[in-house]
Amino acid sequence: MDIYTFSKRVALAAFLVLLIGAGFYLLGNNLYFFLLVFAGILLSVLFCGMTDWITNKMHIKRGISLTLSVLFFFGILVGAFILLAPTVNEQVQEMKQTIPQSLNQVEEWLSDREWGEKVINQIPDDVSTAVPEGGDIASKVGGVFSSTISFLADLAIVIITALFFASSPKLYTEGFAKLFPKRKRYRVLEVLDKCYKTLKLWLVGMLSAMAVIGVSTAIGYSLIGLPMALALGFIAFLLAFVPNIGPWLAGIPAVLVGLTEGSQVALYVILVYGGIQLIESYVITPIIFQKTVDLPPALLLFVQVLFGILQGGLGLLMAAPLLAVVMVLVNELYIKDVLEKPTDQEAAAATSRG
Numbered sequence: 008m009d010i011y012t013f014s015k016r017v018a019l020a021a022f023l024v025l026l027i028g029a030g031f032y033l034l035g036n037n038l039y040f041f042l043l044v045f046a047g048i049l050l051s052v053l054f055c056g057m058t059d060w061i062t063n064k065m066h067i068k069r070g071i072s073l074t075l076s077v078l079f080f081f082g083i084l085v086g087a088f089i090l091l092a093p094t095v096n097e098q099v100q101e102m103k104q105t106i107p108q109s110l111n112q113v114e115e116w117l118s119d120r121e122w123g124e125k126v127i128n129q130i131p132d133d134v135s136t137a138v139p140e141g142g143d144i145a146s147k148v149g150g151v152f153s154s155t156i157s158f159l160a161d162l163a164i165v166i167i168t169a170l171f172f173a174s175s176p177k178l179y180t181e182g183f184a185k186l187f188p189k190r191k192r193y194r195v196l197e198v199l200d201k202c203y204k205t206l207k208l209w210l211v212g213m214l215s216a217m218a219v220i221g222v223s224t225a226i227g228y229s230l231i232g233l234p235m236a237l238a239l240g241f242i243a244f245l246l247a248f249v250p251n252i253g254p255w256l257a258g259i260p261a262v263l264v265g266l267t268e269g270s271q272v273a274l275y276v277i278l279v280y281g282g283i284q285l286i287e288s289y290v291i292t293p294i295i296f297q298k299t300v301d302l303p304p305a306l307l308l309f310v311q312v313l314f315g316i317l318q319g320g321l322g323l324l325m326a327a328p329l330l331a332v333v334m335v336l337v338n339e340l341y342i343k344d345v346l347e348k349p350t351d352q353e354a355a356a357a358t359s360r361g
Contacts (some may be wrong), residue, residue: 031220042329054169073173083200184199197339202336209328209331227283241262250327258277
């Protein structure tokens with residue numbers, strides 16, 4: 008190897024290292040923005056899946072199918088809001104009064120035990136500082152208003168991004184593939200298609216699991232006579248989108264509401280919700296997700312905690328689908344294309360045997 012070729016390879020390696028370093032730097036400092044874009048991609052995958060299904064079934068133009076898909080999606084959301092919002096809102100208001108009563112019962116239960124008194128002693132008696140006074144109220148209201156505007160802006164970014172991606176998916180996938188050498192473009196498109204199919208199946212599976220959990224939880228709570236069963240089922244439905252962590256969070260308000268009806272009802276709540284989660288974990292999830300990426304629970308929990316610490320709620324929501332995509336990329340681009348790629352001698356031997 009001459010000095011020119013060696014210098015060229017060193018320069019190329021240095022450029023790649025700097026490029027990767029710059030990528031990690033931009034990702035670390037703009038992670039929230041990238042998660043918003045990924046959320047838009049995830050929503051666009053849902054739109055594209057619905058659009059493809061309508062196009063195949065009705066044999067109409069893709070633009071019309073996309074319009075029907077978007078109208079159907081938002082129509083379902085608006086319809087569910089109109090039907091459920093009054094009841095859920097009423098039950099949530101009741102829950103705001105019920106849960107403090109449950110906390111008082113928990114405090115009384117702890118006070119009867121020696122170790123419980125130590126826990127209670129750690130809680131400050133004067134909680135008046137938690138209530139804002141005077142000018143602090145204006146700042147709190149201003150903060151809530153600012154947070155609401157920020158949330159609506161983020162939601163608009165996600166929806167607009169999804170509509171752009173869903174309207175012309177080939178424009179973006181083929182444009183991305185052109186950043187690579189010609190001999191690699193087909194493989195890049197193949198991996199992108201694999202990522203799309205994985206996200207689509209993951210979404211279908213997750214939405215199906217969420218519906219089963221929400222409906223079964225509401226029915227189970229109603230059968231044992233738990234108040235506010237619809238609101239608690241709706242909470243379980245929403246939090247089911249966050250694997251591992253969401254189900255635990257959804258069970259806490261249900262147990263607190265059950266305590267207001269008595270310890271026996273609280274025990275029934277634990278048994279019902281625990282049974283639903285066991286069935287979901289060992290029956291529903293394996294059946295629904297058998298054709299998608301099998302996310303290792305420990306790795307998923309680690310990624311959820313990491314993204315939750317870095318970016319809060321959005322990071323927690325996007326952790327599972329993002330991990331699914333990363334696993335596809337690792338499997339396709341590293342395991343298959345690097346570790347399991349046959350050498351020239353193995354390829355020649357396979358060709359001669361064929």
